[in-house]
Structure formats: structure tokens, C-alpha cells
Amino acid sequence: MTFFTFLDYSAVLVFALTGSLVASRAQLDIVGFFFFACLTAVGGGTLRDLLLDRHPVFWVENPAYLGVACAAALLVFLTAHLFESRYKLLLWLDAFALAIAVAAGSGVAQTLGHSAPIVVVMGVVTGCMGGLMRDVVSNEVPLVLVKGELYVTCTFAGSVATVIASELELPSTQVALACAAVTFILRAGSLALGWQLPVYKSRPPKV
Amino acid sequence: MTFFTFLDYSAVLVFALTGSLVASRAQLDIVGFFFFACLTAVGGGTLRDLLLDRHPVFWVENPAYLGVACAAALLVFLTAHLFESRYKLLLWLDAFALAIAVAAGSGVAQTLGHSAPIVVVMGVVTGCMGGLMRDVVSNEVPLVLVKGELYVTCTFAGSVATVIASELELPSTQVALACAAVTFILRAGSLALGWQLPVYKSRPPKV
Amino acid sequence: MTFFTFLDYSAVLVFALTGSLVASRAQLDIVGFFFFACLTAVGGGTLRDLLLDRHPVFWVENPAYLGVACAAALLVFLTAHLFESRYKLLLWLDAFALAIAVAAGSGVAQTLGHSAPIVVVMGVVTGCMGGLMRDVVSNEVPLVLVKGELYVTCTFAGSVATVIASELELPSTQVALACAAVTFILRAGSLALGWQLPVYKSRPPKV
Numbered sequence: 318m319t320f321f322t323f324l325d326y327s328a329v330l331v332f333a334l335t336g337s338l339v340a341s342r343a344q345l346d347i348v349g350f351f352f353f354a355c356l357t358a359v360g361g362g363t364l365r366d367l368l369l370d371r372h373p374v375f376w377v378e379n380p381a382y383l384g385v386a387c388a389a390a391l392l393v394f395l396t397a398h399l400f401e402s403r404y405k406l407l408l409w410l411d412a413f414a415l416a417i418a419v420a421a422g423s424g425v426a427q428t429l430g431h432s433a434p435i436v437v438v439m440g441v442v443t444g445c446m447g448g449l450m451r452d453v454v455s456n457e458v459p460l461v462l463v464k465g466e467l468y469v470t471c472t473f474a475g476s477v478a479t480v481i482a483s484e485l486e487l488p489s490t491q492v493a494l495a496c497a498a499v500t501f502i503l504r505a506g507s508l509a510l511g512w513q514l515p516v517y518k519s520r521p522p523k524v
Numbered sequence: 525m526t527f528f529t530f531l532d533y534s535a536v537l538v539f540a541l542t543g544s545l546v547a548s549r550a551q552l553d554i555v556g557f558f559f560f561a562c563l564t565a566v567g568g569g570t571l572r573d574l575l576l577d578r579h580p581v582f583w584v585e586n587p588a589y590l591g592v593a594c595a596a597a598l599l600v601f602l603t604a605h606l607f608e609s610r611y612k613l614l615l616w617l618d619a620f621a622l623a624i625a626v627a628a629g630s631g632v633a634q635t636l637g638h639s640a641p642i643v644v645v646m647g648v649v650t651g652c653m654g655g656l657m658r659d660v661v662s663n664e665v666p667l668v669l670v671k672g673e674l675y676v677t678c679t680f681a682g683s684v685a686t687v688i689a690s691e692l693e694l695p696s697t698q699v700a701l702a703c704a705a706v707t708f709i710l711r712a713g714s715l716a717l718g719w720q721l722p723v724y725k726s727r728p729p730k731v
Numbered sequence: 732m733t734f735f736t737f738l739d740y741s742a743v744l745v746f747a748l749t750g751s752l753v754a755s756r757a758q759l760d761i762v763g764f765f766f767f768a769c770l771t772a773v774g775g776g777t778l779r780d781l782l783l784d785r786h787p788v789f790w791v792e793n794p795a796y797l798g799v800a801c802a803a804a805l806l807v808f809l810t811a812h813l814f815e816s817r818y819k820l821l822l823w824l825d826a827f828a829l830a831i832a833v834a835a836g837s838g839v840a841q842t843l844g845h846s847a848p849i850v851v852v853m854g855v856v857t858g859c860m861g862g863l864m865r866d867v868v869s870n871e872v873p874l875v876l877v878k879g880e881l882y883v884t885c886t887f888a889g890s891v892a893t894v895i896a897s898e899l900e901l902p903s904t905q906v907a908l909a910c911a912a913v914t915f916i917l918r919a920g921s922l923a924l925g926w927q928l929p930v931y932k933s934r935p936p937k938v
Contacts, residue, residue: 343669346721348677352648352668363575368777370786372577380641394724434794441766449868454656454666459868461766462757470762514760517808550876553928555884559855559875570782579784587848601931661863661873 320490321428324421325362325375326385331414332447333358333386337393338407339455347394353451354390355383360447365422365439369429408508411448411460416501419444419472420493423479427492433480440476440496445469467507470514475500527697528635531628532569532582533592538621539654540565540593544600545614546662554601560658561597562590567654572629572646576636615715618655618667623708626651626679627700630686634699640687647683647703652676674714677721682707734904735842738835739776739789740799745828746861747772747800751807752821753869761808767865768804769797774861779836779853783843822922825862825874830915833858833886834907837893841906847894854890854910859883881921884928889914 336357340350359376366374376382400406422443426436445461445468452459460468478499482492506512543564547557566583573581583589607613629650633643652668652675659666667675685706689699713719750771754764773790780788790796814820836857840850859875859882866873874882892913896906920926 341724344671344723345669346674346677346723348680348721349668350724351680352652352676355645367574367781368788368791370788374575374577377575377638377642380639380645383641383645397724431791432794434797435791438769438794438797445766453660453867455669456665458870461763462759462869464758467760469766470760473762473765514762516758516760517755517764517811548931551878551930552876553881553884553930555887555928556875557931558887559859559883562852574781581782581784584782584845584849587846587852590848590852604931660867662876663872 320493321421321424324417324424324493326382328362328414328418328421328443329358329382330385330389331410331417332361333389334393335407335411335414335448336386336451337390338397338403338410339451339457340390341393341397341403342457343455347391350390350394351387353455354386354393356454357447357451358382358386358389360450361418361422361443361445362447364446365425365443368442369426369431369439371425371429408460412501412504412508415444415448415472415504416475416497418447419475419500420479420496423476423496424489424493427479427483428489436480436483437473437476440479441469441472444472444475444500465511465513465516467503467513471500471503471507474503527700528628528631531624531631531700533589535569535621535625535628535650536565536589537592537596538617538624539568540596541600542614542618542621542655543593543658544597545604545610545617546658546664547597548600548604548610549664550662554598557597557601558594560662561593561600563661564654564658565589565593565596567657568625568629568650568652569654571653572632572650575649576633576638576646578632578636615667619708619711619715622651622655622679622711623682623704625654626682626707627686627703630683630703631696631700634686634690635696643687643690644680644683647686648676648679651679651682651707672718672720672723674710674720678707678710678714681710734907735835735838738831738838738907740796742776742828742832742835742857743772743796744799744803745824745831746775747803748807749821749825749828749862750800750865751804752811752817752824753865753871754804755807755811755817756871757869761805764804764808765801767869768800768807770868771861771865772796772800772803774864775832775836775857775859776861778860779839779857782856783840783845783853785839785843822874826915826918826922829858829862829886829918830889830911832861833889833914834893834910837890837910838903838907841893841897842903850894850897851887851890854893855883855886858886858889858914879925879927879930881917881927885914885917885921888917 333354336353340353423440426439479496482495540561543560547560630647633646686703689702747768750767754767837854840853893910896909
């Protein structure tokens with residue numbers, strides 16, 4: 318198992334947990350849990366593979382990814398009632414998954430020899446898009462839209478860290494670590510300490 | 525015309541009817557009917573083809589599928605006012621389309637020699653995703669989210685039936701029939717008799 | 732730079748402006764502006780490229796498209812407060828982008844030798860889908876759903892104009908011009924003068 322395979326599995330596992338938590342909030346049955354776990358877990362990576370014409374798509378080549386996602390769904394189905402605030406848990410797991418997925422997404426693009434802008438975009442896509450599909454399908458407010466929080470910004474900064482660390486010719490595990498650390502620290506700082514960038518203010522005229 | 529081509533046409537036709545009914549609920553013009561008919565009719569199969577790198581996509585190769593979808597849209601545009609409860613009609617047509625599409629989707633993956641998990645996923649994707657796109661774009665509540673109903677579960681069970689029937693080396697028409705029957709009976713039982721799986725209960729904490 | 736490359740750049744620029752306006756209505760930070768600008772700008776063309784198996788996808792081959800989109804986002808971030816009615820501005824820019832994108836999308840499909848129905852669909856997809864992704868992700872009412880306005884219809888008519896003008900063996904710049912003119916005039920007539928097609932009436936039964 319290569320290092321990027323390990324990253325992909327980890328991101329799948331943690332995103333699947335967040336998808337299952339959303340399924341629990343929607344009070345679905347176990348197959349509904351499987352559905353949201355898989356959608357969230359493989360959504361971003363699938364889009365990355367389609368955009369880069371990388372076939373077979375990672376989970377079509379190796380369906381064990383889906384097994385991991387379904388196992389996570391089963392775990393949440395059996396235990397989610399133990400947690401007092403499932404939404405907070407969801408946010409923190411999502412932050413963790415985001416960090417791993419950005420590292421995996423930008424790392425794969427880097428390995429395939431793509432230019433810096435494409436590496437950055439693939440990091441953002443792999444990080445944000447699975448969670449975005451989860452939120453759009455389940456009618457939750459997409460995390461990319463939450464006011465006064467860093468979200469896309471974290472994946473953007475993490476992907477830029479990948480590019481810089483690669484320029485410095487660090488080994489690929491350290492590149493991934495740098496990327497994940499930047500992504501997670503920014504997101505954690507936003508969730509826990511309220512870090513944010515200046516936002517566009519002015520009352521939005523709705524007509 | 526092969527058997528799977530016939531299934532694809534049937535699924536396209538019936539899904540197009542459901543897309544057109546949604547367009548009628550949104551009070552669109554005839555081109556809006558075409559749009560929703562085509563989106564719903566080819567959405568799931570298109571995603572299947574993209575994921576399996578099966579080019580040209582079925583309706584790009586043979587645009588007659590789009591003609592069928594537009595004909596269905598025209599039919600609904602002219603006659604939908606005759607039906608008292610268009611939502612109930614929509615639900616039952618959707619159940620019928622679901623059964624055919626799951627059989628077509630899992631059957632194609634089977635024919636291409638994919639492993640059992642991928643066959644199951646392609647059945648679910650081909651069945652659910654067209655209707656999901658229809659519901660997300662039109663702001664209807666996605667059928668996959670409706671509480672206390674079997675929906676994804678039916679497509680899942682139908683796809684598993686495909687896998688089992690193939691293991692038993694039944695001819696492909698009987699495999700498809702078994703799959704469609706399982707999918708439709710479960711969905712019909714859920715709509716008419718309230719069949720459901722245990723769902724995740726516990727009041728969802730929203731903060 | 733070929734003529735279609737020029738069209739693609741123009742559509743990217745103007746769609747990016749509309750995406751940024753939506754980001755301003757959602758009060759996002761600058762990276763949120765980048766995200767919506769890029770999603771809107773390349774969404775339709777990306778889907779066209781994936782459906783036609785045209786790799787590398789246009790912006791993966793040439794990331795300068797993303798640079799243009801981000802520059803547009805920065806411009807809007809700095810100046811949007813100067814406009815009194817951002818929604819009206821958004822509608823008119825969207826109309827302009829729509830016209831260019833339909834010409835680019837149907838023109839590319841024509842050049843690749845696809846049949847008339849596929850040319851029409853690719854015009855509609857390239858025109859509508861970027862804006863549709865923008866609206867679905869940002870929780871705005873999708874423009875394709877707005878009652879009593881021509882929207883999909885304009886892209887449909889514009890794409891048909893491409894097919895007819897090509898049949899007449901006009902040079903490709905004139906084909907594109909005809910397509911863009913038809914699309915824009917219909918959309919402008921709908922926005923300014925209330926042009927519309929007969930819509931499906933009858934009170935929609937919601938149960």
C-alpha cells in the first residue's frame with residue numbers, strides 16, 4: 318500500500334463518518350446511511366479522477382474503499398445516539414477529513430506532473446466536493462456557505478502548501494503532512510477561535 | 525436492438541415522464557419540460573457511463589434517447605391536467621422507472637465484467653441519480669430523503685438480486701427480470717403498504 | 732488563439748462575474764469569491780468536455796482560464812458595493828455569458844463532427860449548467876426555474892441557430908455570432924419586455 322493509498326483510505330473513512338452523521342440527522346435507515354457515507358467519502362476523489370481522466374476511478378479499481386465507507390456507516394448507525402452534539406462532532410470530523418483529502422488530492426495531481434494551479438484546484442476539489450454533495454443532497458446548509466468561517470480557504474491554503482513544499486523538494490510524506498497540517502490548523506482555528514478573513518459586507522440588495 | 529438497449533429506452537421513457545411531471549408542478553414552458561425530462565431520463569445512466577469510462581455516453585452515441593425523452597415531455601405537457609393527483613402518479617411512475625433503470629445499470633456493469641460491489645453501486649447510481657438530479661434542481665424534497673420509505677434500499681436490494689441471479693447463471697433477461705421485480709415490489713410495498721426498515725431515531729440535536 | 736478559445740475566455744470571464752456577485756450576496760471572503768467564480772465559469776464547459784470525452788478538460792490543459800476567473804472575482808470583491816442592484820446586474824451579465832457560452836459549446840460540438848441533436852444539447856449544457864451549479868450550491872432559486880421567463884429556451888433556440896447556420900455553410904465566426912445573437916435577444920426580450928412561451932398552468936396539486 319503506497320502512502321497516497323493510505324491517505325485515500327483515511328479520508329474515505331472520516332468523510333464516511335460525516336456522511337453517516339448527516340444520515341442520522343435525516344433519520345434514514347441503514348441503506349440510507351450507506352448511501353450518504355459513500356457519496357461523501359468518494360465524491361471529491363471521484364470528481365478529481367474524472368477531471369484528470371484517471372481511469373479506473375479509484376473505488377471502481379478497488380471497491381474496498383466502499384467497504385470501509387459502509388463499515389463507518391454501520392458504526393455510526395449503532396452508536397450515534399451516544400453523542401450529545403452530533404453537529405459539533407460532524408464539524409470536527411469534517412475538518413479532519415478535509416485535511417487528509419486535500420493532501421491526497423493535491424498530492425495525486427502533483428505526482429501526475431500537473432502544473433501548480435491544477436494541483437491547487439485538485440486539492441480544493443478533493444477536499445470540498447464530497448462534503449458539498451453531502452450537504453446539497455441532504456438539504457443541510459453547505460459548509461462552503463457558512464458565514465464568518467474559513468472553509469474553502471483552508472483547502473486553498475493547504476494546497477498551496479503542497480506546491481511550496483514540493484518546490485522545496487521535501488519527500489512526499491512530508492509534503493502531505495505540511496498540507497494536512499496547514500488545512501487542519503486553519504480550519505480548527507476557525508471553528509475554535511473564530512479565525513476568519515474579511516468578508517464582503519454591505520447589505521445584499523435582494524431585488 | 526439488444527435487450528439492454530430496450531431496457532435503457534424504457535427507463536428513459538418512464539423517467540422522462542416523471543421529469544415532465546416535476547416540470548408541470550413548477551409551471552415551466554415546453555422547453556423546460558424537455559430540460560427536466562432529459563435530465564431525469566439520462567442523468568443516472570450518464571453518470572454510470574462516466575464512472576465506468578464507457579464512451580461515447582449512451583445518448584451521445586444514439587441521440588434517439590433524447591427524442592424519446594422529449595416525446596414523453598410533450599405528452600405530459602398536453603395531458604397532465606387530466607390527472608387529479610400528479611404527485612401520486614409521479615411516485616408510481618418513478619417506482620416503475622427505478623426498477624427498469626436498476627436492472628439496466630447493474631446489468632451493464634455485469635456484462636462489462638465488473639466485480640459484485642461495482643455491479644451493486646452501478647445499479648444504485650443508475651436508479652437513483654437521475655431522479656436525485658431532478659429533485660435537487662427543481663427544489664423538490666429528494667425521494668432518497670423521504671422518511672419512513674424504502675428508496676435507495678430498493679435499488680440496493682435489486683442490484684444484489686442481479687448479482688445473485690448471475691451467480692446462478694440465469695440468462696441475462698431473467699437476471700434483469702429478477703432485479704426489476706425485487707426493486708419494484710419493495711418500492712410498491714413501501715408506497716402502498718408502508719413497508720420500511722428500522723430508521724435511526726432519537727431527536728436530532730440541531731446545534 | 733483560435734476563435735473558439737476567444738469565446739471560451741469571454742464566457743469564463745462573464746460567468747465568473749456572475750459567480751462573484753452570488754458570492755457577494757452570500758457575504759463570503761475572497762477565497763469564497765474565487766470558488767464561486769471558478770465553479771460558475773468552468774462548470775458548463777467542464778461538463779461538456781466530460782460528456783464528449785474531450786481530455787484534457789479545457790482548463791486542465793490551460794489553467795489561465797482559472798486566472799481569468801479569479802481576476803474577475805477580485806474585481807467584484809473590490810467594487811460590487813458600487814452597484815445599487817446587484818441582482819439586476821447579475822441577471823444581465825448572466826444573459827451575456829449565456830449567449831457566449833452557448834455559441835462556444837455548440838460550436839465545439841459542431842467542430843468535433845457531432846450530429847445536430849448533440850450539438851443542440853452541448854449548447855444547452857455549456858450555457859445552463861455552470862449557472863445551475865452556482866445557483867444550486869448557493870441556495871439561490873435556479874434561473875432555469877424562474878416562472879414566466881425564457882432561459883433554457885434561449886439556449887435551445889441559440890443552439891438550433893448554430894445548426895441551421897452551419898447547414899447554410901456560413902463561416903464559423905458567423906455561425907457563432909448568429910447563435911449568440913439569437914440567445915441574447917431572446918433572453919433580453921424576456922428580461923426587459925416579458926417575452927415568454929405559454930407555460931403549463933393549472934394549480935399544481937401538492938399531495
